[in-house]
């Protein structure tokens with residue numbers, strides 16, 4: 338018997354340490370029973386202590402991966418992570434349009450936790466011009482939102498304003514993630530869909546093991562959209578997924594460790 342599967346694609350960088358990027362995305366897709374596919378934009382030599390090298394894949398190799406998928410395997414949703422350069426952003430945006438890919442989730446990855454640049458400065462404009470208008474959902478953290486709107490985001494009012502500005506740049510739904518907020522109790526994310534604001538609420542976990550939280554969250558949103566869930570349903574599940582992954586953390590490496598990608602599935606089974 339052949340099962341019909343829901344398919345999702347990640348266009349992102351490889352994290353040799355396994356906690357972020359392509360690796361976190363494929364693990365998350367698998368946990369949600371979604372068939373994962375990947376276009377690798379760059380290889381990073383990375384562990385929990387930091388990024389030790391960044392090796393972009395030649396543009397021709399990226400376009401070949403996009404074409405290979407586009408001509409055969411139609412994804413039900415697509416996410417972008419580390420895109421590194423203006424040229425790679427343009428190639429990804431061209432493929433989305435050429436192949437009619439839907440449910441595009443843009444995680445505007447810019448720097449790693451240790452400060453290593455994962456998106457060149459001159460690529461910001463291309464992201465605004467070419468990618469945000471194609472996004473069903475964009476998921477910036479506070480620093481990424483500041484770079485995209487060109488202003489600081491500190492107060493709750495700034496956050497709402499930034500969400501509106503990003504929506505005006507063309508993303509259908511904006512999620513302002515709260516991982517970097519100065520709130521010891523909660524890590525809440527603010528969502529704006531053009532007509533209403535709502536929050537994804539989560540208890541803040543005191544841990545240094547948060548490597549790849551943003552990648553994992555956006556991968557979960559993507560998988561849920563591929564399954565056919567509404568954006569709101571997808572976001573609520575992603576919040577539960579990342580909460581479990583942080584709360585039931587694992588110890589791997591001696592620096593900023595990864596999250597537990599199987600915690601959500603374990604908890605779902607246990608509660609049945």
Ligand SMILES: Nc1ncnc2c1ncn2[C@@H]1O[C@H](COP(=O)(O)OP(=O)(O)OP(=O)(O)O)[C@@H](O)[C@H]1O
Pocket residue numbers: 357450477478479514515516517524525526539540541542543544547548549550551552553554576579580583
């Ligand atoms: N310590 C924490 N406790 C609970 N939730 C957290 C914590 N840190 C982050 N989160 C949640 O994880 C998700 C990712 O948010 P975050 O702001 O960390 O993204 P990010 O900076 O893009 O992540 P990264 O760059 O590490 O992949 C959000 O839902 C956020 O609220």
Ligand SMILES: Cc1ncc(COP(=O)(O)O)c(N)n1
Pocket residue numbers: 349350351352357358359381418419446448449450451455547548549550551552
């Ligand atoms: C390939 C790749 N993609 C994304 C991130 C961001 O994750 P973090 O901010 O947790 O380092 C990363 N470090 N590496």
